[in-house]
Amino acid sequence: MHSFEVLAGDFVKRFNRAHFPSSLPSLYDPAEYFLSIGGKRVRPVMCLMGNELFGDIGNEAWHVAEAIELFHNFTLIHDDIMDNAPLRRGKPTVHTKYNMPTALLSGDVMLISAYDSLNALSEKHLHTVVALFNKTAREVCEGQQLDMNFEKLVTVPMEDYIHMITLKTSVLLAGSLQMGAILNDASEEDQKHLYEFGKNLGIAFQVQDDYLDAFGDPGKFGKQPGGDILANKKTFLLIQALATANTSQKQALEQLLNNNDPKKVEKVLQLFRDTRVDEWAKSLKNRFFDLSLEHLDRITVDNNRKEPLLSLAQFLIQREY
Amino acid sequence: MHSFEVLAGDFVKRFNRAHFPSSLPSLYDPAEYFLSIGGKRVRPVMCLMGNELFGDIGNEAWHVAEAIELFHNFTLIHDDIMDNAPLRRGKPTVHTKYNMPTALLSGDVMLISAYDSLNALSEKHLHTVVALFNKTAREVCEGQQLDMNFEKLVTVPMEDYIHMITLKTSVLLAGSLQMGAILNDASEEDQKHLYEFGKNLGIAFQVQDDYLDAFGDPGKFGKQPGGDILANKKTFLLIQALATANTSQKQALEQLLNNNDPKKVEKVLQLFRDTRVDEWAKSLKNRFFDLSLEHLDRITVDNNRKEPLLSLAQFLIQREY
Numbered sequence: 001m002h003s004f005e006v007l008a009g010d011f012v013k014r015f016n017r018a019h020f021p022s023s024l025p026s027l028y029d030p031a032e033y034f035l036s037i038g039g040k041r042v043r044p045v046m047c048l049m050g051n052e053l054f055g056d057i058g059n060e061a062w063h064v065a066e067a068i069e070l071f072h073n074f075t076l077i078h079d080d081i082m083d084n085a086p087l088r089r090g091k092p093t094v095h096t097k098y099n100m101p102t103a104l105l106s107g108d109v110m111l112i113s114a115y116d117s118l119n120a121l122s123e124k125h126l127h128t129v130v131a132l133f134n135k136t137a138r139e140v141c142e143g144q145q146l147d148m149n150f151e152k153l154v155t156v157p158m159e160d161y162i163h164m165i166t167l168k169t170s171v172l173l174a175g176s177l178q179m180g181a182i183l184n185d186a187s188e189e190d191q192k193h194l195y196e197f198g199k200n201l202g203i204a205f206q207v208q209d210d211y212l213d214a215f216g217d218p219g220k221f222g223k224q225p226g227g228d229i230l231a232n233k234k235t236f237l238l239i240q241a242l243a244t245a246n247t248s249q250k251q252a253l254e255q256l257l258n259n260n261d262p263k264k265v266e267k268v269l270q271l272f273r274d275t276r277v278d279e280w281a282k283s284l285k286n287r288f289f290d291l292s293l294e295h296l297d298r299i300t301v302d303n304n305r306k307e308p309l310l311s312l313a314q315f316l317i318q319r320e321y
Numbered sequence: 322m323h324s325f326e327v328l329a330g331d332f333v334k335r336f337n338r339a340h341f342p343s344s345l346p347s348l349y350d351p352a353e354y355f356l357s358i359g360g361k362r363v364r365p366v367m368c369l370m371g372n373e374l375f376g377d378i379g380n381e382a383w384h385v386a387e388a389i390e391l392f393h394n395f396t397l398i399h400d401d402i403m404d405n406a407p408l409r410r411g412k413p414t415v416h417t418k419y420n421m422p423t424a425l426l427s428g429d430v431m432l433i434s435a436y437d438s439l440n441a442l443s444e445k446h447l448h449t450v451v452a453l454f455n456k457t458a459r460e461v462c463e464g465q466q467l468d469m470n471f472e473k474l475v476t477v478p479m480e481d482y483i484h485m486i487t488l489k490t491s492v493l494l495a496g497s498l499q500m501g502a503i504l505n506d507a508s509e510e511d512q513k514h515l516y517e518f519g520k521n522l523g524i525a526f527q528v529q530d531d532y533l534d535a536f537g538d539p540g541k542f543g544k545q546p547g548g549d550i551l552a553n554k555k556t557f558l559l560i561q562a563l564a565t566a567n568t569s570q571k572q573a574l575e576q577l578l579n580n581n582d583p584k585k586v587e588k589v590l591q592l593f594r595d596t597r598v599d600e601w602a603k604s605l606k607n608r609f610f611d612l613s614l615e616h617l618d619r620i621t622v623d624n625n626r627k628e629p630l631l632s633l634a635q636f637l638i639q640r641e642y
Contacts, residue, residue, distance in 0.1 A: 027466040078429060082422035101403035101469055104425065105462050108399060111429070112458045115436055119451045123444040130440045137433045141426050145348040148422055 001052060001305060004312045007045045011065060015041070019070070019113060030098045031106040034077055035070075037091045042316075043176045044069045049309050050180025050194055053301055060121050060183050064129060067117035068176050070110050071133075075140055077107035082148065129179050136175035143168025150234055154254075161239050162203060170202025177309075193295040197309070200292035204317050207285040210235035214269060215278055226265035232257050236284065240277045249275060289317045322373060322626060325633045328366045332386060336362070340391070340434060351419045352427040355398055356391075358412045363637075364497045365390045370630050371501025371515055374622055381442050385450060385500050388438035391431050392454075393493065396461055398428035403469065450500050457496035464489025471555055475575075482560050483524060491523025514616040518630070521613035525638050528606040531556035535590060536599055547586035553578050557605065561598045570596060610638045 002010075019035060020028035044065030051061035079085070080093040081103050087093060095103035118130055146164040150156045156164075174195040181191045213228045214237055228235050238253075245253060253271050256264055272278055292313060296306055323331075340356060341349035365386030372382035400406070401414040402424050408414060416424035439451055467485040471477045477485075495516040502512045534549045535558055549556050559574075566574060574592050577585055593599055613634065617627055 024463050024466060026470055027463060078425055082425060102466065104399055104403060105466055108432070109459055109462045111432060112455055112462070115451065116455050119448060119455065123447070126444070126447060127440060130436065134433055134437050134440065138430055141430045141433070142345050142348060145345060145423065145426055149347055 001308050002048075002057075003308055004045055004049075004315065007048045007308075008041050011041055011044050011048065011062075011069075014062060015044070015066060015069060020109065027102065027105055027109065030094050030102050031110055033097065034073055034088075034094050034106070034110075037089050039069075039073075039089065041069060042312075043072050043172055045312075046173055046176040046198065047180040049312065050177035051184050052180075053194070053299070053305055053309065054181055054184035054186045054190070058183055060125065061180050063117050063120040064133075064179050064183065065176075067114040067133065068172070068179070070114035070117060071137060072172065074107045074110040074114065075144070077103055077110065079144055081107075082144065125183055128182055132175055132179055132182070136171050139167045139171045143171075155242055156234060156239055158236075158239055158243060161234065161236070165203055165206045166199060169206050170199045173202040174198035187300070190299045190301070193298045196295040197292045197299075197313075200288045200295065201313050201316065204285045204288035204292060207236050207281055207288065208317060210237055211278070211281045211285065214272060226269070229265050229268045237272055237277045237281055240280055241272055241275045244277070244280075245271070245275050285317065289313070322629050323369075323378075324629055325366055325370075325636065328369045328629075329362050332362050332365050332369065332383075332390075335383060336365070336387060336390060341430065348423065348426055348430065351415050351423050352431055354418065355394055355409075355415050355427070355431075358410050360390075360394075360410065362390060364393050364493055366633075367494055367497040367519065368501040370633065371498035372505050373501075374515070374620070374626055374630065375502055375505035375507045375511070379504055381446065381504050382501050384438045384441040385454075385504065386497075388435040388454065389493070389497050389500070391435035391438060392458060395428045395431040395435065396465070398424055398431065400465055402428075403465065446504055449503055453496055453500055453503070457492050460488045460492045464492075476563055477555060477560055479557075479560055479564060482555065482557070486524055486527045487520060490527050491520045494523045495519030508621070511620050511622070514619045517616040518613045518620075518634075521609045521616065522634050522637065525606045525609035525613060528557050528602055528609065529638060531558055532599070532602045532606065535593060547590070550586050550589045558593055558598045558602055561601055562593055562596045565598070565601075566592070566596050606638065610634070 015035075018032060020031050022028070047065040047068055048057055048061055051057050076088060077094050080088055081095050081100055085093050086096050091097075093103070094106060098106075114133075115130075118126070118133060121129060143164055143166070146160075147168055150161065150164060174197075177198040178191050178195045181194050186194070210228065212225070213235070214225055216225050218224055227233075228238075241253060242250060249271055253268065256268055256271075261267060293310075296309060296313070299306065336356075339353060341352050343349070368386040368389055369378055369382055372378050397409060398415050401409055402416050402421055406414050407417050412418075414424070415427060419427075435454075436451075439447070439454060442450060464485055464487070467481075468489055471482065471485060495518075498519040499512050499516045502515050507515070531549065533546070534556070535546055537546050539545055548554075549559075562574060563571060570592055574589065577589055577592075582588060614631075617630060617634070620627065
């Protein structure tokens with residue numbers, strides 16, 4: 001069994017190479033640039049861990065891991081265009097560094113390359129893996145569309161928001177794990193529990209991310225809190241606050257959303273505390289995290305095989321607060 | 322053997338259905354809208370014809386034909402964003418009717434759906450067809466990038482321009498034919514000639530398209546000539562004119578490109594005639610057309626099996642002028 005660090009290191013060693021021909025730098029340099037600015041490579045490692053849960057890591061798992069990472073980067077390039085984002089991982093986004101049409105096209109060729117990696121699979125699992133890959137890919141697009149739809153609404157029901165987060169963030173974690181499992185012939189029941197483990201872990205992670213953006217310790221979190229608040233971004237906290245605030249709290253919150261009060265972050269955080277969404281978020285995160293662990297528990301392999309996934313989950317979801 | 326009309330009719334009957342779930346209209350309605358505005362469906366029919374050249378049309382050919390048409394429409398949606406085009410086939414483009422982010426995403430889900438259609442293939446040909454599909458898809462993206470690069474240049478060598486047109490237009494015709502041939506187990510030699518038939522036919526078609534935009538009979542061509550000239554679009558005619566004009570002709574042409582002379586179309590057409598690029602274009606078109614027919618001729622099946630492809634080629638490339 002291998003830890004996240006070992007698998008991520010091995011994956012990066014394989015992945016850090018030219019992925020595109022050198023024949024047309026105006027198209028392929030932007031694509032290579034984006035792949036070179038890094039990322040934690042969590043999704044491909046989840047594919048490898050899902051694979052190792054049921055046996056030795058096979059050659060095919062590395063191909064699928066690569067396809068997943070290429071797909072993930074494709075979505076980031078296109079999301080950055082749609083969201084008009086200037087930076088990604090502290091570096092200029094592709095449409096900022098180059099231009100929009102080139103960013104669009106380099107995303108397209110990256111998605112096509114993902115299918116090249118999948119095409120390296122042998123016949124045994126090709127159809128099943130591609131079907132799950134396509135389903136997941138479509139859902140990620142749906143998540144992005146819902147996210148854009150929701151940004152135009154004043155209020156969003158919590159259930160719908162969780163559905164959007166599930167599509168936009170969780171299904172790729174879940175699908176990555178399941179694709180790895182398929183390649184080592186896991187039973188459908190085990191595949192299902194592994195998928196649910198990843199899905200619920202992803203939601204817990206997003207709740208935590210929203211919490212930390214509001215209440216995180218800048219020393220540990222690495223950035224000043226309140227970025228989401230300043231951007232009026234819909235988060236678990238804001239949606240729950242709007243849903244549970246009393247009339248005067250709600251009025252105050254809506255006023256803050258519509259103005260550029262210099263003390264906006266401070267005042268919104270106080271309203272979050274007044275409506276107790278800080279406590280609520282902690283318990284929501286723990287609820288999804290516990291659910292994910294229950295599914296991990298129900299997978300019919302020895303507990304020691306689950307160790308790397310458990311460690312990764314615990315690393316991603318800090319229970320310290 | 323079936324004619325273009327019959328195959329196109331059959332294809333349209335199968336293709337005219339909902340391709341996406343009804344669950345998220347904000348994403349999928351734009352995709353369905355674009356598929357519904359039609360098109361001649363030349364590429365999927367070429368796949369069917371390439372298939373029938375070597376046997377009966379099999380079920381798998383219909384799936385690949387569908388994948389090809391979905392891919393083609395994906396490229397059009399994204400090209401329209403990149404080219405800032407307001408209309409396609411006389412109807413509003415997706416980013417005009419809806420918005421840019423939704424157009425981008427609906428293109429993405431269309432490409433993913435193309436791979437769903439390919440995933441319906443049986444193991445026998447899946448790897449080979451997907452490999453050719455991916456190669457072709459990548460080349461079409463390269464063609465679009467080159468096209469955008471060239472629009473920023475003053476002059477483009479004819480050889481480079483033909484290369485761009487080959488990638489942007491011809492390889493998908495060629496690849497469609499070859500994918501059909503692969504599915505009926507054509508020999509590699511026959512596949513190669515069929516591919517070259519499609520490739521050269523595509524170039525001949527583009528030369529003709531450029532010629533008709535300048536010199537076409539408005540009655541037959543359906544629109545006023547000179548659209549490319551007014552848009553300063555790089556065409557076979559303009560590139561050849563710039564390359565072969567004498568100093569004063571070149572100066573006059575460059576001046577017309579940089580100004581909005583009310584008689585621009587008329588004057589550029591006169592310069593095209595003076596530099597004899599009208600005659601040159603006819604002979605260039607015939608050269609590529611003849612080359613395509615030579616390759617068709619060398620395919621080792623009975624001539625009567627080639628009849629539909631020959632008719633289609635003759636229909637696409639009118640030799641009347």
